[in-house]
Amino acid sequence: MFLPFSTHFYVDSGLLLFSLYYTLLCLCFLMYCWVLADPVCGYFLKNCTIRGNLSDPSNMKVLCYNRNLEVIPIAIPRKVSNLDLAMNKVSKIEKLDFKGLSNLKILNMPRTQISQVENGALGYLEALQVLGLAHNRLTTLSDYLFQGLANLSLLHLDNNLIATISSSSFQTLSSLKTVNLTKNNLYNMKEVQPIVQLPHLQELYIGSNRFTSFQSQEISNTSIELRLLDLSRNPLGVFRITADVLPYLEVLDIAYCGQLGRMEWDVLNRSFLSNVNRLNLSGIEMSFKRMGMVLQTVNSSLVHLRMQDLLNGSSVLRLEYNNIGNLSEEFLQSCKHMTEVDISNTGLTQLSEFSFRSIEQLSAFKLGHNRLSSVPKATRNLPTLKILDLSFNIINKLGCSDFSNLTGFTQLFLFHNQIPNIKGEFKSLTSLKTLLLYDNQIASMEDGAFEGLVNLTELNLEILCSRDFHFLRTLDISCNYITYVNDGKLDPPPFSHLTSLENLRIFSQRHKGLSHLPINFLEGLKSLLSFQNEFTALTPKLFRPIPRLNSLYLSKARIQSLDFLIAANLSRVTFLQVSKNDITVVNETVLQSLPALTYLDMQDNPFTCGCSDAWFVQWMESDNQTQVVGAGEFTCNYPADLKDTKLLDVELQFCTVDLGLYCYISTTCLVLLTLVASFAYHFLKWHVIFGYYLFLAFLYDTKQRNKLTPHGCQYDAFISYNAHDKPWVLRELLPELEGKQVWKLCLHHRDFQPGKRIIDNIMDGIYGSRKTICVISHRYLESEKLVKRRTYLSWPRAGEQTGVFWQQLRVLLRPCVNLSNII
Known part of the structure; x- marks a missing residue:
C-alpha cells in the first residue's frame, strides 16, 4: 500500500470553523465593550456649535445657524433640548429628519427657505415646546403638519406666504399658548377661527395680513381665553365687537390699520374691553371725537397707551x-x-x-x-x-x-x-x-460724589473713583484713556474697596489697548466673577487676588500664548474667550490647568497646522466637557501650503500616539491568543503536536536542500518500509521499478553506509532521492493513525490484476521540480 505524503497540515474542518467562529465572536464582544468604555463623544459637531454639557443634556443647545446647510445634519446628539437651524438652505423637511430627537424642546428654523414639510416629519418631536418657522416659504398649513406636538406652547409662522389653514391643522395642539402669523396672505378672519378656539391660547399675532374687517362673530360665539391680540397693519375698515367674546383681553394692537387711514370703531358695550390695559392706536386717522370714544371704551383699565405718528394734527397725545x-x-x-x-x-x-x-x-x-x-x-x-x-x-x-x-x-x-462734573447730586x-454716565465731559468729581448709593450694582463711568462703591456689583469703565508705563505695583490699588464687585470691564482707547497692567491692579476684588479687558503683558500674579473668577474675556488682546494661565490659579473658570488674538499653538498643560472649563472661544487665531497642534485637535474631537465654539471654522495660517485650510481637515493622526488604543490592541491580541491556544490544546492537541514536528521537518528540509549538489538527486526514490514487509519489497517492488522501469532505488539494507547513524542514513536517503515511497501495512500504521485522512494506493487482493496499481504508481512517480514533494 502506498500513501502520497506532503508537508501540508490537515485538521478537522468542523472543529477549526467552530474555533474561528468562537474567536470572532469574542473579538466582537471585546470591541463592543471598548466602544462602551471609550465612546466617540467629542464636544464638537462639524458645521454646528454645541453649548451646554453632554453630561447634562437637558440644557444642551446645538447651534447650526447660518452654515449654508441644505439638509438637516444627521449627527445631532439625540438628547439635545435646543436646536437652532436658522439662516440655512433647507427647502424641504423630510419625514425622518428629526427621528430620535424625542427630548427636543426648542426647534428654531427661521430664514431657512422651507417651502414644504412632509406630513409626520414633526411627529417625532413629542417633547417640543417652541417651534420657529418664521421667514420661510410656506403657503399652506395641512391637516397633519403638527401631528404629535401635544406639548407645543409657542409657534412662530410669521413672514411666510400662508394663504390657507386647514380646519384640523391645529386640532392636536392642545397646549398651544402663543401663535404668530404676522405678515402672511390671510384675508378671511374665519381662517384663524380654529386657532382662537384652542383651550389655552393666550396670544395671537395676525398683523400685516389682508384682513379687511374684524368682527367678533367671525371668530367665536363664546368667550375665549385670549390675552393679547395683534391686528396691526391690516387694511381693517371695521373693528366691531357685538358680544363679550374677549373678556380676558389685556393687550390690543391695531396700529396702522384702516382703509385709506380710516377705521370704523364699533364696540357696543364699554365692558367688552374692560380689561385692556395696553392699547396701540399709532398711525390711525381719527377725528378728535372718535378718538375720545375709543379712549372712553378702555379708559378705566388703560395703563399703557401708544399713539405714534397720528395723522390729523389735533391729537390727544x-x-x-x-x-x-x-x-x-x-x-x-x-x-x-x-x-x-x-x-x-x-x-x-x-x-x-x-x-x-x-x-x-x-x-x-x-x-x-x-x-x-x-x-x-x-x-x-x-x-x-x-x-x-x-x-x-x-x-x-x-x-x-x-x-x-x-x-x-x-x-x-x-x-x-455734556455733564462736566459730579458734586453729590445722587x-x-x-x-x-x-x-x-459714560460719554459725557466729566473732568472732576468731588469727594463723596457717589455717597449714599448703597444699592448701586452697575456703574458705567469714564473716571474711576472706587471708595464710595462698597456695594457695587458691575463696573464698566470702557472707552477711557487709562494707561500704565509698566507693571509695577500701584499704591493704593484702584479697586481695593470694591469687595462686592462681580463684573469688571475695562479697556483703553489709547494705543488700541493697555500695554501694561500693574500686578496688583485687581487686588481687593475678592468677589469678582467676570473680567473683560483688551491688553497685553499678562502675568499669573495679576489673577491671584481674584480666586472666584469664572468668566474671562481676553479678545483682541494680541496674546501669542496662553501659558500665563498655567500658574494663574484659575481652577474655577468655566468661560474663556480668547478670540481674535495671535495664538498659534495650544499647550496641553494650559487646558489641564482649567479643570472646570466648559466654554472656550478661540475663533480668529492664526493656528499652526502641524504636530504642535495635533493634541489640541484630538482633544476638541473627543472631550465631552468643554465646548470649543466655532471649531469647525478654525483655519491654518502656517505652513504656507496649508494656509486657509480648515484645521480639522488637516491629517494629523500620524502626530499622536494613542497609548490607550495600543494597550487595547495588545490586550485584545493576548486574550485572543490565549483563547486560540486553549481551543487548540483541547480539540486539536495531536494535530498541534504533528504540526510542530512537521514545522521542524520543514526547517530541516530547507537546510538540506541548500546542501544539494547541482547535479541533482542520487536516487529516483527512497523506499520506507517495515521489516516485516521486506519480502514483498524484494519480490514485487524491486523487479518492477528497477527491472522494468529502470529506476534507481535507495534501500536501507542495501544502500545505507555502514557505521553511520541510522537517522543520518535515513535523511541522506530521503534528501538524496526525488521521491519517497512508503510501503504502508498494518504493522506500519500501528503508531500513525493520521494517514487515515490521506489518499493512498492499495495493493490488489489475491487474484486481482496489478496493472492498474502499477500505472497509478507510475503517474505518482512522475518527475517534478519541487524536490520536497513526497509520495
Missing part, C-alpha cells in the same frame, strides 16, 4: 418720533393710569413742571434723544418713578434738587450728554442700582 416741541398737562388728562411714557425723539426742549402730575402710577419715563439742556422739573413730582432715561440730550449741568424726591429710583441713564437715590 403724541409719543415717540413726533415733533411736539413742548408738552403741556392738558394733553395727559386722559392717561392717568399709564405706567410708562415714551416721548423719545420728539425734539422736546422743555417740560412744564406739572405736566405729568395726573399720571399717578408712572414708573418709567423715557426722554432720550431730545434737546433738553437740564433735568426737567416735571420729574420731581413723580414719586412712583423708577426708571428715567435722559440719554442723548444736551444736559450740561446737574442740580442738587434734580433727584431729591426720587428715592425709589432704580435706573438712571444720563449717558451721551445722594438721595438710595435705591439706585444702575447709573450710566
Whole structure:
C-alpha cells in the first residue's frame, strides 16, 4: 500500500470553523465593550456649535445657524433640548429628519427657505415646546403638519406666504399658548377661527395680513381665553365687537390699520374691553371725537397707551418720533393710569413742571434723544418713578434738587450728554442700582460724589473713583484713556474697596489697548466673577487676588500664548474667550490647568497646522466637557501650503500616539491568543503536536536542500518500509521499478553506509532521492493513525490484476521540480 505524503497540515474542518467562529465572536464582544468604555463623544459637531454639557443634556443647545446647510445634519446628539437651524438652505423637511430627537424642546428654523414639510416629519418631536418657522416659504398649513406636538406652547409662522389653514391643522395642539402669523396672505378672519378656539391660547399675532374687517362673530360665539391680540397693519375698515367674546383681553394692537387711514370703531358695550390695559392706536386717522370714544371704551383699565405718528394734527397725545416741541398737562388728562411714557425723539426742549402730575402710577419715563439742556422739573413730582432715561440730550449741568424726591429710583441713564462734573447730586437715590454716565465731559468729581448709593450694582463711568462703591456689583469703565508705563505695583490699588464687585470691564482707547497692567491692579476684588479687558503683558500674579473668577474675556488682546494661565490659579473658570488674538499653538498643560472649563472661544487665531497642534485637535474631537465654539471654522495660517485650510481637515493622526488604543490592541491580541491556544490544546492537541514536528521537518528540509549538489538527486526514490514487509519489497517492488522501469532505488539494507547513524542514513536517503515511497501495512500504521485522512494506493487482493496499481504508481512517480514533494 502506498500513501502520497506532503508537508501540508490537515485538521478537522468542523472543529477549526467552530474555533474561528468562537474567536470572532469574542473579538466582537471585546470591541463592543471598548466602544462602551471609550465612546466617540467629542464636544464638537462639524458645521454646528454645541453649548451646554453632554453630561447634562437637558440644557444642551446645538447651534447650526447660518452654515449654508441644505439638509438637516444627521449627527445631532439625540438628547439635545435646543436646536437652532436658522439662516440655512433647507427647502424641504423630510419625514425622518428629526427621528430620535424625542427630548427636543426648542426647534428654531427661521430664514431657512422651507417651502414644504412632509406630513409626520414633526411627529417625532413629542417633547417640543417652541417651534420657529418664521421667514420661510410656506403657503399652506395641512391637516397633519403638527401631528404629535401635544406639548407645543409657542409657534412662530410669521413672514411666510400662508394663504390657507386647514380646519384640523391645529386640532392636536392642545397646549398651544402663543401663535404668530404676522405678515402672511390671510384675508378671511374665519381662517384663524380654529386657532382662537384652542383651550389655552393666550396670544395671537395676525398683523400685516389682508384682513379687511374684524368682527367678533367671525371668530367665536363664546368667550375665549385670549390675552393679547395683534391686528396691526391690516387694511381693517371695521373693528366691531357685538358680544363679550374677549373678556380676558389685556393687550390690543391695531396700529396702522384702516382703509385709506380710516377705521370704523364699533364696540357696543364699554365692558367688552374692560380689561385692556395696553392699547396701540399709532398711525390711525381719527377725528378728535372718535378718538375720545375709543379712549372712553378702555379708559378705566388703560395703563399703557401708544399713539405714534397720528395723522390729523389735533391729537390727544403724541409719543415717540413726533415733533411736539413742548408738552403741556392738558394733553395727559386722559392717561392717568399709564405706567410708562415714551416721548423719545420728539425734539422736546422743555417740560412744564406739572405736566405729568395726573399720571399717578408712572414708573418709567423715557426722554432720550431730545434737546433738553437740564433735568426737567416735571420729574420731581413723580414719586412712583423708577426708571428715567435722559440719554442723548444736551444736559450740561446737574442740580442738587434734580433727584431729591426720587428715592425709589432704580435706573438712571444720563449717558451721551455734556455733564462736566459730579458734586453729590445722587445722594438721595438710595435705591439706585444702575447709573450710566459714560460719554459725557466729566473732568472732576468731588469727594463723596457717589455717597449714599448703597444699592448701586452697575456703574458705567469714564473716571474711576472706587471708595464710595462698597456695594457695587458691575463696573464698566470702557472707552477711557487709562494707561500704565509698566507693571509695577500701584499704591493704593484702584479697586481695593470694591469687595462686592462681580463684573469688571475695562479697556483703553489709547494705543488700541493697555500695554501694561500693574500686578496688583485687581487686588481687593475678592468677589469678582467676570473680567473683560483688551491688553497685553499678562502675568499669573495679576489673577491671584481674584480666586472666584469664572468668566474671562481676553479678545483682541494680541496674546501669542496662553501659558500665563498655567500658574494663574484659575481652577474655577468655566468661560474663556480668547478670540481674535495671535495664538498659534495650544499647550496641553494650559487646558489641564482649567479643570472646570466648559466654554472656550478661540475663533480668529492664526493656528499652526502641524504636530504642535495635533493634541489640541484630538482633544476638541473627543472631550465631552468643554465646548470649543466655532471649531469647525478654525483655519491654518502656517505652513504656507496649508494656509486657509480648515484645521480639522488637516491629517494629523500620524502626530499622536494613542497609548490607550495600543494597550487595547495588545490586550485584545493576548486574550485572543490565549483563547486560540486553549481551543487548540483541547480539540486539536495531536494535530498541534504533528504540526510542530512537521514545522521542524520543514526547517530541516530547507537546510538540506541548500546542501544539494547541482547535479541533482542520487536516487529516483527512497523506499520506507517495515521489516516485516521486506519480502514483498524484494519480490514485487524491486523487479518492477528497477527491472522494468529502470529506476534507481535507495534501500536501507542495501544502500545505507555502514557505521553511520541510522537517522543520518535515513535523511541522506530521503534528501538524496526525488521521491519517497512508503510501503504502508498494518504493522506500519500501528503508531500513525493520521494517514487515515490521506489518499493512498492499495495493493490488489489475491487474484486481482496489478496493472492498474502499477500505472497509478507510475503517474505518482512522475518527475517534478519541487524536490520536497513526497509520495
